[in-house]
Amino acid sequence: MTLLAxxxxxxGALLTVPPLVLFYLLKLRRRPLRVTSTMLWEQAAHDLQVNVPFRWLRPGLLILLHGLILASLLIALGRPAVEGMGGGAGRVFVLLDRSASMAAADMPDGSTRLESAKRRAIDLVESMSRGADPPEFTLIAFAAEPVVLTPPTTNAHRLRGTIESVTPTDQPGRLDEAERLVRSLMSGTSDDEPAPRMLLVSDGAGLDGRSGPWRAALIEPARVHPRNAGIVSFSVDRDSEKPETVRVFLRLLNAGEAPVAAPLVVTVDGEEAVRTPARLPPADANGPGERIVSVSFDRLGGGLLEARLEIDDLLDADNTARAVLPPHLRPATLLVVPSATTGENRGDDRTRADPFLLDVLDAIGTSGLRVIGIDRYRRADVDDLAGYGLIVFDRVAPSAPPPVPSISFGAPWPGLPAPGRVEASRSGRTRVISWDRASPVMRDTVLDSVVVGDRLVLPEDDAVIPGFEARRKTLARGEDGPLIVEIDDDGIxxxxxxxxxxxxxxxxxxSFPIFMLAAFDHLTPGTTSGVWYDTNTPVVVRLGGVGPTTLELRGPVTREINRPAGSASVPLGVFERAGWYTLVSPTGEASVSIAVNLLDADESSLSWSAQKPGETSRGRTGNTALDQREIWWWFVLAAGVLLLFEWLVYALRSRY
Structure with a gap:
């Protein structure tokens, strides 16, 4: 039981207890009266003895009853309450936080935050299950994504075992996603049922003092500023002018009270490339200390790049950032051009390519450029095409979309309805009247001087096309409609x-070479930048060719992956743990390396509850307590019963 006030x-005690004692010590003032005998005044003599000032109180039933009545009323004034979900909670959703910060071992007993939270959740579930009509519990563990671990149950023993089996993740905490899931599960609740409730068991990181539809049972770490430093932002790029130079940018964070000096080591395929000292300022009233670090080194080839802050602190997942470093050349490109017509000298296919397009592709700098005619392309095997990073179609169209990204000029695209053609000789030329400046492809282009003659009529973005499910977005528009359209074809x-x-x-x-360079880098990501994923983003990898339908994902978490039939994209979902992963074929051959990082400032700062800078772990206030069931009216009722008993005692004494 706790007191809310x-x-x-x-x-109330200061105002009422002294008067009660004073009433029992008070000496009565009586007027003198002559009587013939004191034999009939024994009670009067007794009263005189009782009211002698400065004597200790004599024990008696009445003073005991008066003290109990006053104590009951004073306790009721303090609003006594017991922990629980309140009255009428027929269903309780237990939200157990298992985000990255919960792995920090900074509790007063030396355990991790998650271990403490699990013990707290078990105690609350067992205490709420002791009543005659226990609620139904649904356990939801959440980090970046919420997961329902148990259906509604009143079996506290089963729930205890499930809570104990919850494991930590390297993901950021997303309480709003858990709330959204609970609301969807509550949608079928009828008006006659008690309103469901949410119980949040967490360190409160990211709450920032905000309230919600949940009631929070928050754990308290031992320190306000936990000793932790980590990498919270990360990028790897090749220099645009010197592609052999690799630049690594990192933002480092220090959540501790003392400055940190630690080596920052960058390796590629296990070989050390850079070692530099990193000095981080301490946390202050404005938040954690931060420092931007930039390092560079020369490397022509690609590899598995890893940047690590060599420090022993509370959270290891944020000490390392990883990326797949591409080679300095862009992937191989296939240019498909019209085939030689009957009677035409077949010669070199390069002679039938648009010379400006060919020059730009040569200047971009790929690991290989091949030019073939459309007839030869249509006879090619799908696995042969998978070896190219990009296919460019010059005035020709394939019979089916290729398994790799593509750019098409002046030809209908398979799957789209046969577009009409606007001839400049009849309808005149058109200018590019607008383009999507927010698109990474068109961001740096200026098309207001571009004039187009004959052109295709491309469909609008919102046009319904039966059998064509790929998402479309207009990048540039002329007077007749879209001129350039981007298509997302199942991740390609x-x-x-x-x-x-x-x-x-x-x-x-x-603007044309700028467009081609931006389109190349946009359609083939990772060709100049390091490729990595975080633990908050679904991972989709693209594999060439048809390949096996079953793959094995190896890494911190190992599982079997079923590849969608006929699809070049393999969805892997959101990764729970940071680290290196490899997709392996049934024959044991590694096909794709995947880098996964934490990179979240809220988790690395190890903030908890509604913590304010400079606040001690015992000085927190706000809406951080579990819902309390007030029982003050029981004490008022007890005071009423005692008052009735006191009246009976006094009446009997007065009578006899």
Whole structure:
């Protein structure tokens, strides 16, 4: 039992207890009266003895009853309450936090936050299950994603075992996702049933003092500023002018009260590339200390890059950041051009390519550029095409979309309805009247001087196309409608240009090579930047060719992956643990390496509850306590019963 208003109890006691004692010590003032005998005044003599000032109180039933009555009323004034979900909670959703910060071993008993939270959750469930009508519990563990671990149950023993089996993750905590799941599970509750409730068991990181539909049972770490430093932001890029130079940018955070000096080591395929000291300022009233660190080194080839802060602290998951470093050349490109017509000298296929397009592709710098005719392309095997990072179609269209990203110029795209063609000789030329400046492909281009002659009529973004489910987005628009459209085909990017380059002045404009370079890097991500994923983002990898339907994912978590039939994309979902992963074929051959990082400032700062800078672990206030069931009215009722008994005792004494 706890008191919700102990101050009111204290004030009430100061105002009422002294008068009660004073009434029993008070000496009565009587007027003198002459009598013939004192034999009939024994009671009067007894009263005189009782009211002699400065004598100790004599024990008696009445003073005991008066003390109990006053104590009951004072306790009721202090609003006594017991922990519970309140009256009428027919269903309780227990939200157990298992985010990365819960792995920190900074509790007063030396355990991790998650271990303490699990003990707290078990105690609450067992205490609420002791009643005659216990509620139904649904256990939900959450980090980046919520997971329902038990269906509604009143079996506290079963729930205890499930709570004890909860394991930590390297994911950030997303309480809003857990709330959204609970609301969906509560949608079928009828009006006659008691309102379901949510019980949050967490360190409160990220709450920032905000309230919600949940009631919180929060754990308290031993220190306000836990000793932890980590990497919270990370990028790897090759220099645009010197592709052999690799630049690594990191943002480091220090949540502790003391400055940190630790080595920062960058390795590629296990070989040390850079070692530099990292000095981080301490946390202060404005928050954790931060420092930006930039390092660079030369490496022509690719590899598995790892940056590690060599420090022994509370959270190891944020001490390392990983990325797959690409080679300095962009992947191989296939340019498909019209085949030689009957009677035409077949010669070199490069002679039938648009010369401006060919020059730009040569200048971009790929690991190989091959030019073939459309007839030869259609006879090629799918596995042969998978060896290219990008396929460019110049005035020709494939019979089916290729398994890799593509750019098409001046030809209908398979799956889209046969578009009409606008001829400049009849309808005139068109200017590019607008383009999507928010798109990474069009961000640096200026198309207001581009004029287009003959062009295709591409469908609008909201046009319903039966059998074509790929998402479309217009990148540039002319007077007749879309001129350039981007398509997301099951994770494979495609850009459709509705006109041939020879029908415009675009190749002569400086924006064309900028567009091609941006489109290349957008459709083939990772060609110049390190590739990595965080523990908050679903991972989708692209594999070439058809390949096996069953793969094995090896790493901190090992599991079997079923590859969708006929799909080049393999969805892997959100990873719970940071580290290196490898997709392995049934024959044991590694196909793809995957880097997964934590990189979350809230988790690395190890903040908890509504913690404010400079606040001690015992000085927290706010809406951080479990819902309390007030029982003050029981004490008022007890005072009433005692008052009735006191009246009976006094009446009997007065009578006899």
């Amino acid at each position: 102990p101050g009111a109890l204290l004030v 990017g495609r850009i459709i240009v509705g006109f041939a380059l020879e029908q415009s002045n675009w190749p002569l404009d400086f």
